[in-house]
Amino acid sequence: MLDVKTLTARYGRAQILSDVTLSVGENEVVALLGRNGAGKSTTIKSVMGLVQHVSGQVTYDGQAILGRASHMICRAGLGYVPEERRIFGELTVEENLEVGRREPRADAPEWTFEHLFELFPNLAERRRNLGKQLSGGEQQMLTIARTLMGNPRLVLLDEPSEGIAPVIVEQMATIIGELKREGLSVLISEQNLHFARIVSDRAYIIEKGQMRYEGSFAHLDAHPDISTRYLAV
Amino acid sequence: MSAVLAVDALAKSFGGVHAVDDVSFSLDKGEFLALIGPNGAGKTTCFNMLNGYLKPDGGSVKLNGRELIGLPPRRIWRLGVGRTFQITATFLSMTVRENVQMALISHHRRIYDLFSRATRLYVDEAMALLDLVSMSEQAERPCSELAYGDLKRLELAIALAHEPDLLLMDEPTAGMAPSERIALMALTAGIVEKRGVSVVFTEHDMDVVFAHAHRILVLNRGQLIAEGTGDQIRKNPLVQEVYLGGGSVFEGAGHA
Amino acid sequence: MGFYLAQLLTGLANASSLFLIASGLSIIFGVTRIVNFAHGSFYMVGAYLAYSLVTWLDGGILGFWFSIVLAALLVGVIGLVVELIILRRIYHAPELFQLVATFGVVLIVQDATLAIWGAEDLLGPRAPGLDSAVRILGEPIPEYDLALIAIGPAVLLAIWLVFHRTRWGVLVRAATQDREMVGALGVNQAWLFSATFILGSFLAGLGGALQIPREAVSLQMDLSIIGEAFVVTVIGGMGSVSGAFIAAVLISVLNAFAILIFPQISIVLPFVVMAVVLIVRPYGIFGRPGSEHGGTEDPDQPLRLLSGKGAMMLAAAVMALALSPVFVADFTxxxxxxxxxxxxxxxxxxxxxxxxxxxxxxxxxxxxxxxxxxxxxxxxxxxxxxxxxxxxxxxxxxxxxxxxxxxxxxxxxxxxxxxxxxxxxxxxxxxxxxxxxxxxxxxxxxxxxxxxxxxxxxxxxxxxxxxxxxxxxxxxxxxxxxxxxxxxxxxxxxxxxxxxxxxxxxxxxxxxxxxxxxxxxxxxxxxxxxxxxxxxxxxxxxxxxxxxxxxxxxxxxxxxxxxxxxxxIEDWVTRLDYWRVIFGGIILVIVLLAPDGIAGGVNRLMRLLRRDAA
Known part of the structure; x- marks a missing residue:
């Protein structure tokens, strides 16, 4: 469904990504593992059209999307959940969701306010509150809900477990499971191997901008040297 | 032995909400203390009161017997409190060495010198500090080109420039890979031991906390709900409920 | 008593037109983060267009108001053109670039206006149906002032409704906080920005058009209003429309009374008020922290001392300058x-x-x-x-x-x-x-x-x-x-x-x-x-x-x-007619084509030459 081939990104003189290749299949949850600065976020942002100076090929459903404006990529069916949450603090919860709302599409489940409030009961209670009044965990939920309002087929989750309490991370795992049940595909960037193992089907490991591993978690567990070398777990 | 840091009945409210409520603790020389708790528990508020960015509603913070409340951050720094930030804060338009030199220039009270060449001051001292955190090879690189983990180490070197008695580290390993986290904290622990510095740090990575903290304080809704060693905290049912959860997402609590 | 009421009403009428221009400025800044110096030019052009339309149509009450709105709409279109050609390219530039670029637009518009309407001040007609004064507590109050007093709040209400009751308004408010994220959620930022710019320019044009029965239309309107409009925007909080309204009322009413005591104060007063407000509230009345910066910049490279060759070149240049009186003429x-x-x-x-x-x-x-x-x-x-x-x-x-x-x-x-x-x-x-x-x-x-x-x-x-x-x-x-x-x-x-x-x-x-x-x-x-x-x-x-x-x-x-x-350049250009157009053009060319200036351009050239030589 998503095919990334020989993706290369530069920032100034530094090469952030070199020849990154990965794919995400239909209704699959794929983890992109790596340490900080390895290139996880850059990969996800490049796919989403948020990085300048990138080259390579990114195809989604057979159409080349690299180089398109990020709003066009979103409209093609990709949803982006940023690492820093980036909710609109001066807008209410409902208005935040409204910004994310897009027309329903035939090939993806349609999300409504009601449906999302079922999945995120905390948000339902606070629908008229301003984004900035929410707690960190609630903001994390809102940023996912907001992206789902765009009815994506593929969700890109950038470091969803970073900087939040373990209890909320557990909720996050439940939600990702829910998305998979709804038929969505998910690409998730993570440093937390334990969390990634719980939620995803298979893994990639990226280090210094290069892809180092592609395969199952079982294989990773059987060969601890891989994660030691590239993730330094 | 008298405490390096003595915090007594510290309190702060924002619009009627008790962000920090009657928090007291003390810290001995060379002690490595972790402050943990859920988001919004008051860790950052607590920290900002220790380093002077926030004025508490009540309570006292004493460093070696001297009251810190009411002093601006820069005065607290001069009294011997160093700090690192959750999101690294460095001078991006300078080289690695210049960043450390800035702290040394300030420590030696030369910041109003209008004539000397800044880059030629305290070069050896700066290099020695960079050596301490294994950054001396990168001394001439622009700070803006550094990898995140290196920035964290640079911050540590900056924080040590004025030979502090106390180091405040706000989520020192946020945004780092697991092994880098352990490495950074091991490095910190080594320096702490060598120099007799005391450290208070906040942290979300329980593996880091359990591996290095001599003592752990748990905050929830502004109050201290538990205090003890790693084992005691891990087994505390209240802490499990409000913070640690079932323990499936971190290694220390025994992932199956 | 009646006299003071009259002063108050005059103040409120002034507040309305000030609000119109400041609200447009604030909306544009909120979304695009551009401090638009050319906003005063839009105001001026609005007045000129309204003058021409009203005198040309000469169609009674309906014709007057139709002309006013049409003039404002035309200014909206001009705003769109400026946005498409110039501003769209510099949204990510630091605020200094944006300011200077919009100043380039100011220069060009000044000469264009001069060429079309001439240097003479133009005296606009009174508003048909509102051309006399009513007596309130014995004081004559121009009817047109009363109309203006009503128009200000009406426009505020309309803007509020648009921003809170329409999807477009919600998107604009979201973009005010995080434009990139709005884009990643599927919204075409480019059109959002253009639409915002049209709205902002329209409001400036409306403010200018509504002035024609009150003051002579002149080429000084642009810079004379822009300072005050900046002040109002800043006092209200950059990006806040209701803040702009309160600030406009505050300044205009204070001014109306202050000139009774100290007639010379009106030039200085808005700026004094602004200084006071900013000391108490550093982000203005309704401003928020974080709204104060324009585009982000890449960090500078570390400073380097001059290399041997560089120092020699500099020394040579200084020497040449020191010796120049020996060679050159007095005027040089x-x-x-x-x-x-x-x-x-x-x-x-x-x-x-x-x-x-x-x-x-x-x-x-x-x-x-x-x-x-x-x-x-x-x-x-x-x-x-x-x-x-x-x-x-x-x-x-x-x-x-x-x-x-x-x-x-x-x-x-x-x-x-x-x-x-x-x-x-x-x-x-x-x-x-x-x-x-x-x-x-x-x-x-x-x-x-x-x-x-x-x-x-x-x-x-x-x-x-x-x-x-x-x-x-x-x-x-x-x-x-x-x-x-x-x-x-x-x-x-x-x-x-x-x-x-x-x-x-x-x-x-x-x-x-x-x-x-x-x-x-x-x-x-x-x-x-x-x-x-x-x-x-x-x-x-x-x-x-x-x-x-x-x-x-x-x-x-x-x-x-x-x-x-x-x-x-100035020495050469100011000898020409219409030098402002040329100078404005030069500014725009530099901002758009060589944003790192001469020093950056020379650096790039050196790198290019070195690469060729290697």
């Missing part, structure tokens, strides 16, 4: 003095902006105070040239010390606006205080001492002071003081965390920059023999910004190249 020597003055001025501004990170829209204030202090030392105190030259920079330093104390409490656009306010206050004082400053007539006869009166001798005096000043500022940039100042710019919390009193440090930086601008002013005053209020005006401040930008803000050599280029 005068031009070279202008270049040196401009260079010192630009370097001092760069010290404040590039090193200190404090963008100043009003740096001319200290240049002007230096010039006036020298002139007054000679004329009022009867001092000789040398004592006056020594004394005057301290005058500038004192002014910078005073206004800097307020300015360093703020940052980003707010700081820039407050520097503008400071400059306008000083300009207003100079302009009004006839007995001491000579007002509009300036101070004449400030000539060098007899022994220094030849062009050649004065050239060497200017050379010593300007080159000495430039050298001292460069030295300061490399000193611990300058490095720490740059550190405060890079990361305030880090600077604070290594024991720096960041505010005090910036305050001192501001003062140093002001003192050296003053020194440039002193040399200027004696070289011209006279001083006028223009020396502190907006145009002079903008000239400084253009010089810094022209040279490239990221290099210490930038302002030197920029000032030289600026003076030479």
């Amino acid at each position: 020597m005068i031009l070279l003095v202008d270049v040196m003055v401009a260079t010192l001025f630009a370097v001092s501004l760069h010290f404040m902006m590039g090193v200190g990170g404090m963008v100043s829209f009003g740096h001319a204030a200290y240049f002007g105070v230096g010039a006036y202090a020298a002139a007054m030392a000679v004329k009022l105190l009867g001092l000789g040239m040398i004592p006056a030259m020594l004394l005057a920079p301290f005058g500038a330093a004192l002014a910078a010390l005073f206004f800097g104390w307020f300015c360093v409490r703020l940052s980003g656009v707010y700081l820039a606006m407050l520097t503008l306010a400071a400059a306008q206050i000083l300009w207003g004082v100079t302009f009004q205080w006839q007995d001491v400053t000579g007002g509009d007539d300036g101070i004449l006869g400030v000539w060098p001492a007899a022994w220094a009166s030849s062009d050649r001798v004065y050239f060497y005096i200017a050379f010593a002071l300007c080159i000495g000043g430039i050298w001292a500022l460069r030295r300061a940039a490399h000193s611990p003081f300058g490095y720490v100042l740059r550190g405060v710019r890079d990361s305030r919390i880090r600077a604070e965390a290594i024991g720096v009193d960041t505010r005090f440090h910036q305050w001192m930086g501001f003062t140093v920059a002001g003192a050296f601008a003053g020194l440039a002013g002193v040399v200027f005053a004696f070289s011209k023999g006279s001083v006028f209020p223009d020396a502190l005006g907006i145009a002079q401040s903008i000239d400084g910004l253009i010089m810094v930008l022209l040279g490239g803000i990221h290099a210490l050599a930038g302002p030197i190249l920029g000032a030289a280029a600026f003076v030479l």
Whole structure:
């Protein structure tokens, strides 16, 4: 469904990504593992059209999307959940969701306010509150809900477990499971191997901008040297 | 032995909400203390009161017997409190060495010198500090080109420039890979031991906390709900409920 | 009683038109983060278009209002064109670029308006149906004023409804906080920005069009309103429409009463109010932290000392300059003095902006105070040239010390606006205080001492002071003081965390920059023999910004190249008709094509040449 081939990104003189290749299949949850600065976020942002100076090929459903404006990529069916949450603090919860709302599409489940409030009961209670009044965990939920309002087929989750309490991370795992049940595909960037193992089907490991591993978690567990070398777990 | 840091009945409210409520603790020389708790528990508020960015509603913070409340951050720094930030804060338009030199220039009270060449001051001292955190090879690189983990180490070197008695580290390993986290904290622990510095740090990575903290304080809704060693905290049912959860997402609590 | 009510109503009517233009400015800034100097031009064009349409249609009540709305719509279209051609390319540029680019638009629109409507002031017709006055408590109140009083709140309500009840409004408000994220959620930012720009320009055009029954339409409308509109926007909080409304009412009503006590106050009052409000609320009434910065910049590269070759080239250039009086004609020597003055001025501004990170829209204030202090030392105190030259920079330093104390409490656009306010206050004082400053007539006869009166001798005096000043500022940039100042710019919390009193440090930086601008002013005053209020005006401040930008803000050599280029271009261009169009065009070309200025351009050229050679 998503095919990334020989993706290369530069920032100034530094090469952030070199020849990154990965794919995400239909209704699959794929983890992109790596340490900080390895290139996880850059990969996800490049796919989403948020990085300048990138080259390579990114195809989604057979159409080349690299180089398109990020709003066009979103409209093609990709949803982006940023690492820093980036909710609109001066807008209410409902208005935040409204910004994310897009027309329903035939090939993806349609999300409504009601449906999302079922999945995120905390948000339902606070629908008229301003984004900035929410707690960190609630903001994390809102940023996912907001992206789902765009009815994506593929969700890109950038470091969803970073900087939040373990209890909320557990909720996050439940939600990702829910998305998979709804038929969505998910690409998730993570440093937390334990969390990634719980939620995803298979893994990639990226280090210094290069892809180092592609395969199952079982294989990773059987060969601890891989994660030691590239993730330094 | 008298405490390096003595915090007594510290309190702060924002619009009627008790962000920090009657928090007291003390810290001995060379002690490595972790402050943990859920988001919004008051860790950052607590920290900002220790380093002077926030004025508490009540309570006292004493460093070696001297009251810190009411002093601006820069005065607290001069009294011997160093700090690192959750999101690294460095001078991006300078080289690695210049960043450390800035702290040394300030420590030696030369910041109003209008004539000397800044880059030629305290070069050896700066290099020695960079050596301490294994950054001396990168001394001439622009700070803006550094990898995140290196920035964290640079911050540590900056924080040590004025030979502090106390180091405040706000989520020192946020945004780092697991092994880098352990490495950074091991490095910190080594320096702490060598120099007799005391450290208070906040942290979300329980593996880091359990591996290095001599003592752990748990905050929830502004109050201290538990205090003890790693084992005691891990087994505390209240802490499990409000913070640690079932323990499936971190290694220390025994992932199956 | 009735008299005071009349004053109040006049104030409220003024508030309405001020609100219209300020709300547009605020909306545009909120979404695009551009401080749009050309907003005043849209206002002016709105008035001219309305004048033409109303006189041409001559169609009674309906024709009048139709003309007003049509004029505003046309201005909206002009706004769209400006956005598409120019602004769209510089959304990610630092605020300085954007400001200077929009100033380029101001220049071009001025000449275009001059070409179409001529230099004469045009007196618009009264509004049909609203052309008389009603008596309230015995005082005549123009009906048209009452209509304006109603229009302001009505427009506020309409904007509020659009922003809170329509999807487009929600998107605009979201974009005000995080444009990139709005894009990643599937919204086409480009069209959102364009639509916002149309709305903002429409409001400016409407404000201008509604003025025609009240004041003569003239070519001065643009810059005379823009300062006040900035002030209102800043007091209300950049990006806040209701804030703009409250601020407009506050200023206009205060003004209506204050002029009863002190008639000269209206030039200065808005800026005083702004200074007071910003001290109490650093982000304006409804502003939020984080709304004060324009586009983000990549961090600067570390400073390097000049290489051997660079130092030799510089030494050669200084030597050539020192020897030039031997070779060149007198008028060239005068031009070279202008270049040196401009260079010192630009370097001092760069010290404040590039090193200190404090963008100043009003740096001319200290240049002007230096010039006036020298002139007054000679004329009022009867001092000789040398004592006056020594004394005057301290005058500038004192002014910078005073206004800097307020300015360093703020940052980003707010700081820039407050520097503008400071400059306008000083300009207003100079302009009004006839007995001491000579007002509009300036101070004449400030000539060098007899022994220094030849062009050649004065050239060497200017050379010593300007080159000495430039050298001292460069030295300061490399000193611990300058490095720490740059550190405060890079990361305030880090600077604070290594024991720096960041505010005090910036305050001192501001003062140093002001003192050296003053020194440039002193040399200027004696070289011209006279001083006028223009020396502190907006145009002079903008000239400084253009010089810094022209040279490239990221290099210490930038302002030197920029000032030289600026003076030479200006010297050539101002001899032509319609020089504003040419000058505005040059500005736009530089901003759009060479955003890193001459210094950056030279660097790139060198890299290219080296690559070819290799």
